[in-house]
Amino acid sequence: MDHRRGVAAGQLPGNGDLSGRPAPLSPDSPESLLDLVALPGSRRLRFAPSPTGQLHIGNVRTALLSYCLTGNEGRFLVRIEDTDRERYRPEAVPENLATLAWLGLAWDEGPDIGGPCDPYIESERLHYYRAAADRLLDVGAAYPCFCSRERLEELRAAQRAAGLPTRYDGRCRTMPQAESQAAIAGGADHVVRLRMPPGQSRWEDLVLGPQEFQNEEIDDQILIKSDGFPTYHLAQVVDDHLMGITHVVRGVEWVPSTPKHLAVYAALGWEAPALAHVPLVLGPDHKKLAKRHGAMAVSEYREMGYLPEALANFLAFLGWSPGTEEEIFSLAELRSRMSFERLQSSPAIFDQPRLDYLNGVWIRRLAVSDLAKRLAEFLPQATSEQLTEIAAMVQERIRRLDEVPALLEFAFNEPSPTVELLRGQLTPEAARQFLKLADPLLDGDLEELMERLKEAEAGSLPEDAKQAKQRFKECMQVLRVAITGQRVSPPLPESISLIGREAAHRRIAMAIEQLAQTA
């Protein structure tokens, strides 16, 4: 039952001819290409990115949802939807796959690893779409259309001007077959259009509930473009059927074209998969998430130091919740817990502060050694020993990995604080005196450094407890700035150990000198 090989193999036309002209089909029944041999018993969901650029947050959320809703028993597949030759960018295929892999969305079948429904790249499946189109043409569910783009544009402009819905006017809909055959034989440019049947289209959407459209309001969609490539509307239906897809998860922007897809399934005699249209992700201004809202590409989030664990956790909760008060979920937990019933039908806003919070949570959950590895790309100059030391000292205080370089600037570059920064609340002279006092104390056990400093600093002046405490804090800040050049840094003992005692002594000496000049 694992061999749900839905298609007859070895029928690729013209050795992968991708030039745009579909190769002629073998004379024996092209329809055999479209017979799915065995239907799968468990769930099969797919993610079908269009390789026109980087995967963005919205895309990847759909991928995540599909992956999670596949469940532990099902199969998750990736298919490359490269039917748009104008926007196609070949490098986007490996990029997109790498992004999915980074997020941890492992696929069971896909363009790189193959599978029972090979190939998983639509441009290599042209013969299937052609066969499907021929069948649709045969049964009268589709028709050739010879209208030029110019005519279509004029038509739309006129309709818009008249305040009418912009739709194809059906000029070629009733062309006698003999006439159209002759035109095609004569080499006339044409497309294949779906003949939208009368009546209504209905389906029970897994997220939105019952849906109904009047078919007369739906346009006669182009299924095969004049370059011979299918549009999404055909390719997606054919492949989902051939690949045994059981559930389609996609954004709500596809709702209005679903009746077209349903019509194709019906005309081909196929059963449509279950449909789940998930709400969009919006920017803080409640508009569809777009470039102007900042980072869009998932790769940018990686560069900003977000963990894939946190991003997945965050994205999953944009439209889903477990119904309990739990909120930290690993990808594996999400996959075993997510269900269609609990998907939200209202759009969600991408709230970066919440992502930051979750990222902090996930950073703190990491083993120190793991954090050290992930920090490597943010601190290329650090050795692996330093990385481990750094990981331990920053783990509790960062929300994003990219905060680390600034926090540890002092470890890789000599600081040069101003006198103002150096002395803080103290007079230059008092600051200098304290540094002189503190300097030799660095040489003992660093773990007890704070105790020694406290002891040494105390008793210099008779004060009440509160004042003494405050004074000590100010002294510590002077020492911190002398050593790190920053008012905010990891704890002093760790900071010193990171740069080494000699460097610490040297920096203190320089600070003392600097303070002496102004004193």
Add this chain to the structure above:
RNA sequence: GCCCGCAUCGUCUAGCGGUCAGGACACCACCCUUUCAAGGUGGUAACCGGGGUUCGACUCCCCGUGCGGGUACCA
């Protein structure tokens, strides 16, 4: 314009006729503390409006409003 969808704190959400409308982020205060964090405690903050249905509506229905999506030889 036409078609479709959505509507609980600022944000993510719980709620599926009777709750002091719960949690989390963010924010504020306090505690802890060598800074920053982390952690702890507490606080401010929501059912879009109007009609129904019902003994009773955040919850069900209708209308309005707002927001979003679609309206390509793009996906």
